[in-house]
Amino acid sequence: MRYLLIAVPALLASTVPPVASLLINGERSTFSVVVEHSASTGYDIRIKCVSACAQPIDFSEPINDVPMGLFSRDQDDLVFSLCSGGSAYRVRVWQLNDAGVRKVAELSSRGRPDFLTDGAGRSAIRTYEADSGAKSSKPVLRSFIGGRFMVTP
Numbered sequence: 691m692r693y694l695l696i697a698v699p700a701l702l703a704s705t706v707p708p709v710a711s712l713l714i715n716g717e718r719s720t721f722s723v724v725v726e727h728s729a730s731t732g733y734d735i736r737i738k739c740v741s742a743c744a745q746p747i748d749f750s751e752p753i754n755d756v757p758m759g760l761f762s763r764d765q766d767d768l769v770f771s772l773c774s775g776g777s778a779y780r781v782r783v784w785q786l787n788d789a790g791v792r793k794v795a796e797l798s799s800r801g802r803p804d805f806l807t808d809g810a811g812r813s814a815i816r817t818y819e820a821d822s823g824a825k826s827s828k829p830v831l832r833s834f835i836g837g838r839f840m841v842t843p
Contacts, residue, residue, distance in 0.1 A: 709733060710760040714786060716767055718742045721786050723769055725757045733757055735771060737784065737791045749791040755780050763805065765813050766834055768794070770805060779803055781815060783839065795839040800827045808833045808842060815839060 710725040720741035728734045731752035739747035755773035762769050771782040781803050783795040797803070801818035808814040813834040818827035832839035 709757050712760055712762060712769065713740075714762055714769060716787060719744065719747075719786075719788050721747075723760060723786075725753070725760055725771070728752065733773075735760075735782075735784075737769070737786060744788040745790075747790055749784075751793070753780075753782065761805075763813060765807075768813055768834070772803070779817075781817065783815075785837070794834075794837065795832070797832070797839070814842070 706727060708724045708726050712723040714721040714723060719739050722736075722738045722740045724736050726734055726736065732754040733756070734750055734752050737747070737749040739745075753771065753773060755775035757771065757773050758779075759772040760769070767786050769784045769786060773780045773782070778798045778800055779802060781795065781797040781799065782793065785792045785794050795815070797815060797817050798819075799817035800820045803818070804816040806814050806816065808831065810833070814831055816829050816831045819830050820827040831842050833842040835842075
């Protein structure tokens with residue numbers, strides 16, 4: 691009887707729905723992106739190639755902060771995650787392609803960040819930075835150039 695009591699909670703834990711999920715169609719491959727609650731880390735993101743994979747891809751990373759959104763803008767094979775942690779927002783960005791998954795940014799913002807396209811048509815993120823909560827924040831624009839987000843004027 692003891693084994694049954696131990697197995698039932700494990701079975702129930704595996705049926706908990708994800709906090710957020712996306713299905714991303716790349717050039718050839720299709721990816722599943724899921725954020726799940728984790729008892730040990732808070733939250734985990736898992737990215738798996740589920741169709742037309744050139745190689746097996748199964749990426750997982752703890753994100754700890756409370757998830758607020760998970761989305762793709764159908765540009766540059768990027769997936770964005772917005773989380774809340776303490777007094778700041780956290781933005782994480784991964785690039786997905788047949789070669790694998792690569793984290794391209796982890797940014798913090800005192801105010802809610804903006805996800806936009808810059809004047810050259812590139813993916814961009816505007817964050818709001820300040821040394822402390824008492825000072826006014828300064829907007830900082832980063833554009834996706836050469837495979838990473840760089841500060842642009």
